[in-house]
Amino acid sequence: MTTTFRALLGATALCAVGTVAAAQDNVTLTIATVNNGDMIRMQQMTAPFTEANPNIQLEWVTLEENILRERVTTDIATSGGQYDVLTIGTYEVPIWAAQNWLTPLDDLPEGYDVDDLVPAVRAALSVDDTLYAAPFYAESAMVMYRTDLAEAAGVTIPSNPTWTDITAAAEAMTDRDAEVYGICLRGKPGWGENMAFLTAMANSYGARWFDTDWNPQFDSPEWQATLTDYLTLMNEYGPPGASSNGFNENLSLFQQGKCGMWIDATVAAGFVTDPTDSTVADSVGFAQFPNKDGVDNHGNWLWAWNLAIPASSQKQEAAKAFVAWATSKEYTDMVAEAQGWRAAPPGTRTSLYENAEYQEAAPFAAMTLEAINSADTQKASVQDIPYTGGQFVAIPEFQGIGTQVGQTFSAALAGQMSADDALAAAQTSTAREMARAGYPK
């Protein structure tokens, strides 16, 4: 009786020791991520990582982009420590790094090869030359167009088009009866939706968001020209209901052959040339983001989804190991092996673009890299500006301001207000928010 009891006790004690040891070793990383294709692919390909690190478990929190941004921002600003790895954009990285909310990634493992990161992307993710997030994939913007429609319409789109070229081509390719629209652009309101495009377009028109004293510039002739031309393009040659079209909607329209041209993120190139989803896969041409005649600026659109580690995470080491793995060359190779080179996350590593196999599988590779490298996020406008960022302004207030302005411009596109009224409203609301936030700082 007693022996049994003692044996039981011993077994319990052993178990307890075992659990404690396991608890010390085992780490569960909570990873917050957006729900786009590349991120979901990563989620399904983590087996090699967990096999190599059996003590690390991965928990995923996948959320829609805006909800994710809300959740993660609240958590990081209150030092909640709910997440160990965050998926954040190039917009948040410099702002959050400045608040000391992110762990600097200055001691990544040997084989990581930081110098292989595309310079423009690396610069956008660094503050004072310290990297604060590792890029998972990166994009710029470019023109995607239908070579067959262009040929039929008798227009050629140069590889460095101006807005005049684009307008002429849009006019020639539009055939409303056949439901073919010369140009598809973003119209859905949001700082990361229509304002990403419009800010880039404004940059290429020589406009700027703020002057050096942080006064909004929507009353400038450059912005007026931008908005007027945008509205003309969309009203004359765009699809119906353009004010609700974001990236997804335009992608789908283009894949179904309803757009002559589409100017948007370079990642789209992989989707529109994918024969399983796209009906126009074999007749897509690419060109650089347009500029206005005489303005040497191609919009400076640069975006990357990145993995970062909040300073409030209790599991820094494991988190770092995961971030390094998920953004490594090995990960890219693994994806390529499993799903082909076209599926490799684009835009982050120079080595990918030097890879002959990738170049062959992705005809848009050269144009993508050129677009990314030509983006200057340190000086987005040809005029003097007090801010950094390309298709956004890297200040915390921009989310709110950009979305509000986006709403106004979207209303102008929906025909509910004139271009002048929209610009005036944008000027007022932006000046108001900036005054509240205490600018000039």
Added chain:
Amino acid sequence: MARASSRRSRIGYTIAAWVVALTLFFPILYTIITSLKTEQEAISGFSLIPSFTLSSFEAVQTQNNYWRPFTNSVILAVGSTILALIVAIPAAWAMAFSPTKHTKNILMWMLSTKMMPAVAVLVPIYLIFLRTGLMDTRIGLTVMLMLINLPIVVWMLYTYFREIPGEILEAARMDGASLKDEILYVLTPMAIPGIASTMLLNVILAWNEAFWTIQLTTTNAAPLSAFIASFSSPQGLFWAKLSAASVMAIAPILIMGWFSQKQLVRGLTFGAVK
């Protein structure tokens, strides 16, 4: 003659009622149909006949395991309902059987606590949850959902209890029933339908709550509202998948609602009937 005309009018009413019912149900029906289509079918025009593929459901399940949020939803909905009933039944009972002149005001005040926009108090509540370790726990969220729905529960029960005639109690007492007997054999049977439908309504409200359940959870306590938030607006139009996820999120409560429809209808009066 009269029978023929009543038969004819019955046909007319039946047709009209079915048209209305199918129209109102159509968005749900079409979502179910779309969830059984391929992605290509889903965006290629109107069609009521899908290819009955389950591939979207499989895709959703691989991307995000359904069962954990499902379990959380069940626990949160049932747990908060039980908690709410424990607190609300005595309160509603007391208000119904020994009302004071303030009873009605108290009820109105309770309802008015629902008027604070949740988003305005998010950050304070978030901080409280963090400091008390309730963040991302089922307990924290259960209490939260209980508090949110408590006013409605109290009110529903109150109006229901008030319908129980006091004379029956008197009669039972005359017959020498003890307080225990009174509660067990007289009141409880009369109160059960009301409690049942209150319970059902609260389960529905708790299941469908989609603000706090997203904001105050990460992984451990995240219910189906968070599950659906991971499928809205992905890159590309994955409508079959979105429909499948929607169906998975609403199906349990829909089926529960269908089976308990009679119960729910019987008690869902908020004292509207007199």
Added chain:
Amino acid sequence: MATRQTAGLARLMRAPAIILLLIWMIVPLGMTLYYSFQNYNLLNPAAISWAGWFNYQYFVTDPAFMAAIRNTLVLVLGVLTITVVLGIAIALLIDKPIWGQGIVRILIISPFFVMPPVAALIWKNMIMHPSYGVFADIARFLGLQPVDWFAQYPLTSIVIIVAWQWLPFATLILLTALQSLDGEQMEAAEMDGAGAISRFVHLTLPHMARAITVVILIQTIFLLGIYAEILVTTNGGPGNASTNLTYLIYRAARLNFDIGGAAAGGIIAVILANLVAIFLMRAVGKNLD
């Protein structure tokens, strides 16, 4: 003696609910009041300072504020009107002897079980989408240009979605009221030669007054807080065309991360909501006795 005992017991039974709700009211309200007088932006947590009345002033002078008040009223009144009127009509219809009554009822109450964000997603993508929605399919079938609902009729679209969600609730409550209507009285009126309309106006409608009051009261409380449907579909736009008060607060809190401003907005919303509640109680409260 007995009554005093009962009264004491009753107080004891009421206490937990009241105390809980009191805490649930006072703690958030107190904290919100406190923050509403602070300059507190989540993205700049170092710079917290006393703001005085500035947050309130800033919130009410927002160019979208008046539009938000108007939109809130349109949304609440629009949904109430649709749900009450259609609710009465549908209740009258399904109260008649029909074949398949059980199934008809199940179909009609189903929208009530759908989570608000899911309802909004369904309507946005499957029904109202200008290219792939069912409405667009119908328009094309009739040879018309599809309507871009959320751009052209943003507030109307949201009213339709929300009304769809709440119609079952109204119908059910009105139906239960209808079923308790005295059949004999109805027959007597019919014998006296009262027409269908006159019977409806003089007998049915007064009988349903209480139920209608309940529908209005409960729905108003929920409708004032609508935001998920707006967030999923229009984001309050185009412009401010579909921004209601709750969404305006949402914008301050979650887009600008302006905790002080959102708190001030919350207090303003509570005050306005209570004004509406008092007005409602004055107007229809006597029906509840």
